[in-house]
Amino acid sequence: MKLPKINILDEKNKTLRLTSKNVTFPLSEEDKKLINDIIQYLTMSQIEEYYKKYDLRPGMGLAFIQLGIPKNIFVIVEEVDEEEFKNYVIINPKMISHSEELIYVGEGEGCLSVNREVEGIVPRYARMRVSYQDIDGNQQEIRVREDISVAFQHEMDHLNGILFVDKIDKNNPFKDREKMREI
């Protein structure tokens, strides 16, 4: 596998703060290629052979805005089994509903745009239902839970110019921990 050349913006870059816009269909060939490049990059970043070879930080999600493109598109690559992956290509997402229950990732969230260790709790809905369009523009609906629900919320925040670090209380990074379930 060849590592796609993509340039991921760092958190200091103000472009990450833009609000992304909905896209129309059909997608451009350029956007389709970028989606495939992101899938390949995220997949390789989760395979030991490649993340060692290319010195990658493992990541499961990336939004277009992290490449400087303010379009409502994100990709999640989930390792469902050893080196077996499931891809989510989510375009123009909208949250329909969410659980009351909140969760947080115990080891902390990570982001390919945030190159430092960040301590603290990011409250996320345990489950939610999202409508979106697939790569062909078909309207779809998905119900996500646990870590995939966190990943969806993390990426949907990117589309609104929000980074996970914004959601951590700097004076009290573990605030309200007892009100949420750790995953």
Ligand code: NI
């Ligand atoms: Ni991120």
